[in-house]
Amino acid sequence: MAITLVCAPAALFVMFSMLSELKAFRQKDDFNPILCILLWIVFVWGIPAKVLEAKQMAGVPNAQAPNAIMYLLLAPYFLAGDLNQIWEAAGGARQLPG
DSSP, X not given: OHHHHHHHHHHHHHHHHHHHHHHHHHTOOSOOHHHHHHTHHHHTTTHHHHHHHHHHHHTXXXXXXXXXXXXXXXXXXXXXXXXXXXXXXXXXXXXXOO
C-alpha cells in the first residue's frame, strides 16, 4: 500500500505532463489533461487519434494510430514512446549541440 501512495501521485504527474505536451504541440485546446486523468477510461479512446494527428503534423513516416487498449493498460509507456517519435520527427534531435 505504501508503494501505491508514493507511485500514484508520480504517475498522475507524469501523465499530466505528457498530455500537456501533446496538447501544446498540436496547438489545439480540444481536451483538458486533468479531466483526461480523472476520467481516463472515457477519454482514452480519443487520445490515440490526437497522437496520430501530432505524428502526421511532425512528419513521422508511416504514422499509425496507437492501440487504444494498450493506452488504457500502459499509457505512460506508450504515450512517452509516441511523444519521443513526434519529437524526433519534428527535428528535436537536430537541436542538440554536436
